[in-house]
Amino acid sequence: MNQQLSSRVRSMQESATIGMSRMARELKEKGAPIINLSLGEPDFDTPENIIEGASKGMKEGYTHYPPIPGYLDLRQAICKKLKEENWVDFSPDQIVVSTGAKQTLANIMLCILDQGDKVVILAPYWVSYKDVAQMAGGEPIIVSGDLRAQYKVKPEDLENAMSSDVKAVIFSSPSNPTGSLYTKEELGEFAGILSNYPDTLIISDEIYEYIVYEGEHQSISQFPEVFDQTVIVNGMSKGFAMTGWRIGYMAGPTWLAKACTKMQGQLTSAACSIAQRASLAGLEGGREEVERMREEFKARRELVYEGLSRIPGLDTYLPKGAFYMLPGIGSLIGKSTPDGSTLNDATDFCMYLLKDANVSTVTGLAFGAPDTFRISFAASAKDLTEAIKRIETAVLALK
Ligand SMILES: Cc1ncc(COP(=O)(O)O)c(C=O)c1O
Missing domain, CATH: 3.90.1150.10 (Aspartate Aminotransferase, domain 1)
Known part of the structure; x- marks a missing residue:
């Protein structure tokens, strides 16, 4: 053939x-x-307490299909983490746990994009944003930051790229590939602009949140004017040294969590039960x-x-x-x-x-x-x- x-x-x-x-x-x-x-x-x-969490999970019988969006206690622990560390309120029905943040992003793109839909991607961008958006039918619009400004995109450049038919804006902070970090003030300016486009979803990839050397990680979701249109993408891979366990999650509007659950139900059913128990131990443990x-x-x-x-x-x-x-x-x-x-x-x-x-x-x-x-x-x-x-x-x- x-x-x-x-x-x-x-x-x-x-x-x-x-x-x-x-x-x-x-x-x-x-x-x-x-x-x-x-x-x-x-x-x-991977730290020892997380390995033990996995082993305990297996012995306790967490070896069956998990609920599609993830175990409830894990989603509750994610909500607690988001409240304590990122100062944002989510309920477990707004969380979907997936097979890595990469699947989380793919779920989101597949759920929101139709053929030809515009997606604004802040550049330099993580490799998969563009390819996954395109795979889902999206049309990337690239907005670049300059090396002299540590590659951070200027608010006016973001504003110029926006129109009412932009379906989503995506960026990571701290950033892969640049290591740059948007400050609270800079994210506030982005929020001010994007709140004028309430039908545009802001995809905020925060997977490097624990790896910050100067200043503090900030989430754009903390700004009330954009909270309802923001989805946080995060996961266990980078901060907890858990790349092989493949656990990522989204926290966002309930309609999106429902859609991602439906999508995931057809694609993978759910993320690995044992890796979810390990992640629970990681999130509930200290940050030493x-x-x-x-x-x-x-x-x-x-x-x-x-x-x-x-x-x-x-x-x-x-x-x-x-x-x-x-x-x-x-x-x-x-x-x-x-x-x-x-x-x-x-x-x-x-x-x-x-x-x-x-x-x-x-x-x-x-x-x-x-x-x-x-x-x-x-x-x-x-x-x-x-x-x-x-x-x-x-x-x-x-x-
Ligand atoms: C910016 C960014 N987002 C998401 C991911 C995906 O992480 P994972 O699928 O391991 O959770 C990576 C991994 O390199 C990344 O650099």
Whole structure:
């Protein structure tokens, strides 16, 4: 049989971060001493109390199909967390637990978008926003922030992109891929603008909320004028070092939670019962481990900033949160590598680093930010130090 693939999947891109990691893994398997800085994954293991929560859950018989939106006690714990840490009131029927924040986002997009619907995406954006929106039929409108403003989008640029037929606006703060963080004042300005478009859903991805180095994580949902039109997307992967457990959740309007439950009921039935019990233990436990990991990421952030800032041609800044930096490389585009090939864009630069320096990073083109590359500092200090040395040697060898 010929491959009868749908136009949907044929037009879909492989996730650039996953693609780069795959290439790095393949080279490593062939013996290359690759340092992988392309992954958005804490290198810590899941804290012990969470493992115990999973084990207790299994022994207590949490091995059957869970309720589609998630166990009630987990949804209650999420509401408590949102109240205490984000100062917003939700009831359990406004929460849907899914197989990672990625599925949460896919559920939302599939529930709100019809063919050709406009979705405003603040850039640089997380790779999947654009692809998942398009998969659901949406038409992305990209609004970019400038490196000199730590990539934060100016309120007037957001305002210019808005119209009454925009179905959704999506952004992350702290941001993947930039590590930038919107302040309360900045989010207040966004809220002021978006409240003029009450039928536009604000999708606020807060998955890096615990990984903040300066200032404080703030949620746009705290502004009463936009509360009813905002959905928070969050999950256990980053803050609790639980990437493999695949638990994410949404907190938003009841109509949307109902729709996402219906969608999820057809797609996955529910998120894994055992991972849900583990997540409950994580949310109900203290935040000491979360804080310990944050401190460790902070030290690595300084290491990466100092190391990369010394390299001529890299435009660096100190990220305020998450574990990424997106240095500018505009002045390196057009240069030649030692084997005589020209760096035509950021993808060429990343491939050069991968092949010549054995360091895997991700092209900024994947995030809607040409002339940049993303480096993840969720790696050991030893690997980061070595990677910086190799990047420096590679950049200095360009002509
Ligand atoms: C901004 C952002 N949102 C959502 C996700 C998805 O997280 P998960 O599906 O692991 O919960 C990621 C993961 O890299 C991310 O960086």
